[in-house]
Structure formats: C-alpha cells, structure tokens
Amino acid sequence: MANIIEVEDLRYTYRDGTEALKGLSLTIPQGAKVALLGPNGAGKSTLLLHFNGLNLAQEGMVNVLGQEVREENARWVRGEVGLVFQDPDDQVFSSTVWEDVAFGPGNQGLHGEELAARVEKALEAVGMEAFRDKPPHHLSYGQKKRVAIAGVLAMNPRVIILDEPVAYLDPKGKDTLFEILSNLHSQGTTVIIATHDVDLAAEWADRIIIIKGGQTLAQGDTSLLADQQVVREAELRFPVVTQIFRLLPELGLPHQPRTIAEAVGLIRAIGKGEVTGQGLV
Amino acid sequence: MEHIFSGFIKHSPLGRIDARVKTIVALGFVVITATMQSHLALLAALLLMVAVAVVARLSVRVFFKRLAWLIPFAGVMVVVFPFVIPGTPLGQMDAGLFTLTATAEGLEKAILLLLRVLNGVLALTVLTTTTKFKDLLEALNHLKVPTIFTQLMEFTVRYFFVLGDEYKRMQTARKARGFEAGSVFSRKTYQALGELVAVLFMRSYERGDRVFLAMLARGYGGHNHCCGHCRIQRADLYWGAAVMVLPVGLKILELGGYLWPISLK
Ligand SMILES: Nc1ncnc2c1ncn2[C@@H]1O[C@H](COP(=O)(O)OP(=O)(O)OP(=O)(O)O)[C@@H](O)[C@H]1O
C-alpha cells in the first residue's frame, strides 16, 4: 500500500521559542485507521497542523499524496486533508449550523443544490439535522463538536484528521462517530485521530503512532499498546482488556489481548478448556 | 447573544431572488430616495417598499428594531429640525425659560428626512432579512466591491460573536468564584473590570488567530467564491425592474421638473 502521508525529520519551533517538533518522522499508509497517541504537549496538535498545510515544515519535509506540502500547494492540500480542531469553539463560528457546515464546501466552489446536498448529508451523518437553523454558539459543547465534524465531512476529504474527537461526546455520540468513521474508511478515506483514549485506539485503529517530546517513539500495529516498554515510556496505560489479562499470568498467554473481541474469544476458549497454563492448545 | 441578522425570514418569497439583483435594487433604491426632494414621490416610493416588504413577509417588529438603531442619529434630527431651521413660524411651545418656535420650513425638512430614513431602512431591512449573510458578501464581491470591505464586514460579524462568547464565559467563570460587581464607586469593581477587559482582549486576539487557522483549514482563501453556475435568471431581472421602475420614474420626473408643482404644494 502506498503511503498517503510521509513525514521526514520534521522540526517546528513556535515563535516564542518552544521546540514542539524535534526531528519527527512517520508514515501513514493509504486507507489506514491511525491513532496518534502521546502525552500532553507531545506535539500532536502541532503535527496535525502540518498535515493540511496550516503549519509549513521549518526543517524536514511533509509529503501528502506524493507531493511536498509548500506554500504554493497549501490550498490544494486543505481540500484533500480535512482537519477537525481540538476545540470546536475555534472552528464553529457562522451564524447558523447550516452555514457553518456549508463554509468548507462553499470554499471549494460548491453551490446551490450540490452544496445543500453535501451539507444535509454531513448533518445527517452526525445527527444534527434538527439543529440546522440554530446559531452554533447556543449549542452544547458536544453538539458543537458534532457540527465541527460535519463541517469537515462536508468537504469530502481523502484524509480526515480529528484532534481529540471523543472528548465531551456522550457514549452514543462516540459510537455514532465511530460508525461514521468506519463508513468513511470503508469508502477509502484515510482516518487519523489524535487521542488519549487507549481503549478506543486498541479497538478501532489498525495503525498506532506514538509520539513524545516532538519525536516518534514508536509506530506499528496495535500490539504496541500491550508492549510494556513502549507504554511506560509514552506515559500511557494498557488498554483495560490487556490490564485484566496481565493479572492472569497463570494463563501463560504468548500475547496479551487488546480488544474486547479478542478477550471474548479467549474466555470462550478457556471455557472449553482450550487454554492451559501453556497458553492456547 | 442576539444574532445581528436576527429576523432572517426563512421561506420568504424574496429569498429565491438572486442576491446581486437584490443588492443592486436595494442600494439603487436607497440612493434614489435619499436624493429625492418631493414628499409625494417619497411617499409613493415608501408605499412601494412597504408592498415589497409585505410580499417578503417582513415583520413589523423586526423593522422597528432596525429603525431603533437610527434613533440616536436621524431620530434626534427629525425632532430638532422644526425648531432650529428658520422660516415662517407655525406654532410655539413654552419650555419654561425659553420658547421654541416651530417653522414650516423646519417641519418640511423634518418630514423629508423622516421619509428618506424610512425608505432607506426599509429597503435595507428587506435586503438583509431575505438574503443570507454569506450570499450578501458574495454578491458584493461579485459587484466588484473591494475584498477589503467585504472581508472587514465578514470578520467584524464573526469576531463579534467570538468576543461576546469569550466575555460570557469569563463572566460566568468569575461569578462561579464569587465575583459580584460591587457599587459603582468601589475601586475594586473598576480594577476587576479593567482586568477583565485586558484579558478579554488578549484572549480574543489569540482565539481570533485560531479561528482564522480553522477557516484556512476549511479552504478559506480570503474571498468568497463567486457563483459560476448560478446565473441571474430572467425572473430576477423582472422582479428588479418591477421594483425599480417607480422610483426611477419618479426621479426622472423630478429631475425634469414636472413634479415641482406637486412638491411645492
Ligand atoms: N501557539 C503556541 N505558541 C507557543 N507554544 C506552543 C503553541 N502551541 C503549542 N505550543 C507548545 O508546543 C508543544 C506541543 O503542543 P501541542 O499542542 O502540539 O501538544 P499536544 O500533543 O497536542 O498536547 P495535548 O495532548 O495536550 O493536546 C507544547 O509544549 C506547547 O506548550
């Protein structure tokens, strides 16, 4: 699979001298479901701003769809890579929900029926159709978050990035969001989320990238989340499922499970007596 | 916070008319009526605009709300004119120490101003309650109004809310920790308010930065996209012509002097 985003030795220093990224490299394969993890201040948000050309590489290189992101093609990149901001108050500002969602596709030059269809579809996807004429500043935080997501969905990007998408969403809203993301993913969209929720990362992602102190600590599949060394260094914790099975060393499992489905499979196997102290037989 | 363009009429029959045509008609109407001299012509134009407003389903309440903004300016002048413009005395009013004399000329000027203001406000209210803000900006862009003006309008409106919301959040957070604006004379109150304003400014500035970034992220490029495909329809033009025919006609008559007898009446 080709890489849709490649970052090489990226450095970024804020105006006040904070070195947020210090030679970071990573690759994101096309069509992946990526979870970007790392402690507070690791540089996640700063990195994400590079993916759609809002921050430009001060040193090193960011490649999107095989093209180096530069001042000249930044606008093109923003059409291909949609970014949902961490704080919806930064993103949602129009006078009505409808107009806010229409902002992005409007900038892409859509009009009339076509625009309306896109907006309706996006609003429906996040379950906010009933609020279309409301001013966004009267909405609850979670509702604003949904509007912010709809605003990016409506642009039909090839890559969609969500910075901490589940904070403040109610459990149902979380499920809905991941249904939407799965749908998008099955249509070929690459999805990247920055999150602190390891359980969610373990359940949902097929690729894990962990950064710390402005550098990549590890990238790979979800087994990273059960790797003691990585987890300790990244100041993460194990997914709950892994925590449970780590307390059962007598099972002698070669790998710790990470998702609920894996755990259920294991428990069934134990019930049938297929797991002995030597692991699976 | 109340929406600046509150009173937007959702399913107004005028909502379907091309924003460019509406903008030109509204601005043209304002310019023409603002330079009209004859009371009768102005009254006729006003009646026409009232008819348009009725078709547009504009509510009387919204109109008067908009009109209220002008009271400090035009309202005061309308009230003062009859008494300060010299001419034939009409009547007197005893105001204790001095006597106010209203003049016919003054009254006439006042009525003229009032009619012009009513015409202008009504036309612009119809425009802004039947056109989405974004469409209006787009129309202005299309009509070659420099981007700097439309951008200024756009950001004023957007940041107005940003600032207001920030202020509300800070107020609430303060109240939650027991702050209450004390007496008007207390030094503490002023100190607290001063801090509030300073921090509000800083925070809005930073948030404004992030809001702008978020706009860029969604492809904002400094100008509103022009509608390539939504061409002005014939129906739009008919509507525009129908509304403009009366004021333009009146204006021509007035310029030609045919209306002098009426206006002198
Ligand atoms: N506008 C800014 N000016 C100066 N420094 C900044 C700015 N934004 C972020 N930083 C600094 O850059 C570093 C990385 O911040 P960033 O927001 O990318 O972290 P993050 O991984 O997204 O953290 P979180 O998990 O809390 O969202 C931090 O040390 C932060 O203090």
Ligand SMILES: [Mg+2]
């Ligand atoms: Mg962040």
